[in-house]
Amino acid sequence: xHLVKDRVKQTTTTTGTGTVALSGTVSGFQTFAQAFxxxxxxxxxxxxxxxxxxxxxxxxxxxxxxxxxxxxSNSDAAVSWGVGTKDIFVTMPAAAFSSLATAxxxxxxxxKATNYSVASSDGGSVIKATAAITLTLPAASGLPAAWWVxxxxxxxxxxQIARTGSDTVNGLAGGYVLRxxxxxxxxxxxxxxxxxxxxxxxxxxxxxxxxPLHKGSSITLTNNNLTATGTSGGYGAVLATIGASxxxxxxxxxxxTAAGLAVGLGKAAIDxxxxxxxxxxxxxxxxxxxxxxGGTTTPYGSVVVDNDVVGIAWDADAGKMWxxxxxxxxxxxxxxxxxxxMFTGVTGMLFPAIGxxxxxxxxxxTLIPSSFVYSLPTSxxxxx
Numbered sequence: 001x002h003l004v005k006d007r008v009k010q011t012t013t014t015t016g017t018g019t020v021a022l023s024g025t026v027s028g029f030q031t032f033a034q035a036f037x038x039x040x041x042x043x044x045x046x047x048x049x050x051x052x053x054x055x056x057x058x059x060x061x062x063x064x065x066x067x068x069x070x071x072x073s074n075s076d077a078a079v080s081w082g083v084g085t086k087d088i089f090v091t092m093p094a095a096a097f098s099s100l101a102t103a104x105x106x107x108x109x110x111x112k113a114t115n116y117s118v119a120s121s122d123g124g125s126v127i128k129a130t131a132a133i134t135l136t137l138p139a140a141s142g143l144p145a146a147w148w149v150x151x152x153x154x155x156x157x158x159x160q161i162a163r164t165g166s167d168t169v170n171g172l173a174g175g176y177v178l179r180x181x182x183x184x185x186x187x188x189x190x191x192x193x194x195x196x197x198x199x200x201x202x203x204x205x206x207x208x209x210x211x212p213l214h215k216g217s218s219i220t221l222t223n224n225n226l227t228a229t230g231t232s233g234g235y236g237a238v239l240a241t242i243g244a245s246x247x248x249x250x251x252x253x254x255x256x257t258a259a260g261l262a263v264g265l266g267k268a269a270i271d272x273x274x275x276x277x278x279x280x281x282x283x284x285x286x287x288x289x290x291x292x293x294g295g296t297t298t299p300y301g302s303v304v305v306d307n308d309v310v311g312i313a314w315d316a317d318a319g320k321m322w323x324x325x326x327x328x329x330x331x332x333x334x335x336x337x338x339x340x341x342m343f344t345g346v347t348g349m350l351f352p353a354i355g356x357x358x359x360x361x362x363x364x365x366t367l368i369p370s371s372f373v374y375s376l377p378t379s380x381x382x383x384x
Contacts, residue, residue: 252372
C-alpha cells in the first residue's frame with residue numbers, strides 16, 4: 001500500500017534518473033526518516049522550479065528510489081535531473097485519486113460458499129467465506145495501483161488465498177491461509193505482488209501462525225496452526241504466515257518436545273524437506289546448543305529442554321540475528337546495542353520458522369502469542 005503523510009519534505013542534489021539521496025532538511029517539515037520506516041512505498045514529487053516528476057518510490061535510509069513515474073514535465077517519463085538543489089516531498093497524485101475512484105471505494109459485502117475467483121471489479125469490497133473454500137486473486141499486473149479487497153473467514157475450516165501465475169502474497173509464492181474468524185485486507189503492492197494487512201482473528205487477534213501451505217510433509221500442524229510437530233525419522237521445516245523485510249523484529253517459541261527442535265528464520269525458498277538452516281535460505285538455533293545456516297553447524301549457546309522459551313531477535317536493516325533462551329541472550333549478545341549477534345548477513349523477506357533436525361525424535365514447538373513470556377527488547381516489534 002502506498003503511503004502518504006503530512007508535511008514530509010527534504011531537498012536533494014542528486015542528478016540523473018536514478019535513486020535520489022535525501023540530503024537536506026526543510027524548516028517546518030518532517031524528514032522521510034521521521035515519517036516512514038525503511039522499506040515503505042510512498043507517493044512523491046520532485047521539483048526544481050521548472051521541471052517536475054510525480055511517482056511512487058521505496059524509501060530506504062537516506063534515499064528514495066523512483067519505482068514508477070506517474071506524471072512528469074518530461075512527457076510523463078523520468079526526469080534526468082541536472083546539477084542543483086531540488087525539493088522532494090510527499091503528495092497525493094491525481095493518478096492515485098483516479099485509482100481510488102474504481103478500487104478504493106467500499107462497494108459492499110459478498111458471501112461465498114464455493115471456490116471463487118476474485119475479480120478486479122471486487123476491489124473495495126468485503127468477501128466473506130462461509131465455507132472452507134479457495135479464493136483466487138486476480139493477476140496483480142492488471143489491477144489499479146490502489147486496489148484492495150477485504151477477505152473474511154466465517155467458516156469452521158481454513159480458507160486458502162491463492163494467487164494467479166507467479167504473483168506472491170505476503171512474500172510467499174504459495175498464497176496465504178486464512179484461519180477461522182480471521183479478517184485481512186489484501187492490497188496490490190506491485191505488478192507481481194500482494195501484501196496482507198491482518199485485521200484480526202477471533203481466537204488470537206493479530207497473531208501469526210504456521211502456514212500449512214509452506215511446510216514439509218513430515219510436519220504436522222495443530223492448535224489452530226500454532227504448534228508444529230515433526231516426525232521421528234524425518235527432517236522438515238515450516239514457515240509462519242507473517243514475515244518481514246525491514247525493522248527490528250522479535251518472536252518466541254515454546255519448546256514442547258525440545259529434542260531435535262530448530263528455531264530461526266527462513267526465506268520463502270527454504271528447503272522444507274530439510275530443517276531450518278539446512279540450506280542458505282535459513283538461519284536457526286538448534287536445541288542441542290548449536291547454530292546452523294547453509295547446512296553448517298557451530299557450537300553456540302545452552303541446550304534447550306522441554307518447555308523452554310526460545311526467542312529470536314532480528315535487526316533486518318543491519319542483517320543481525322540473536323537467540324534468547326528463557327530470557328537470556330546467548331553468546332553475550334545484545335540486540336539493543338547491536339553487539340555479538342549469532343549471525344550476520346541475515347537479510348531479505350524472512351519468516352519465523354521451526355524445524356526438526358533429528359532422525360530419532362519428533363520435535364515440537366508452539367508460537368507464543370504477542371503477549372510474550374519475556375519483554376520485547378527495546379526498539380524491537382513483533383512479526384505479527
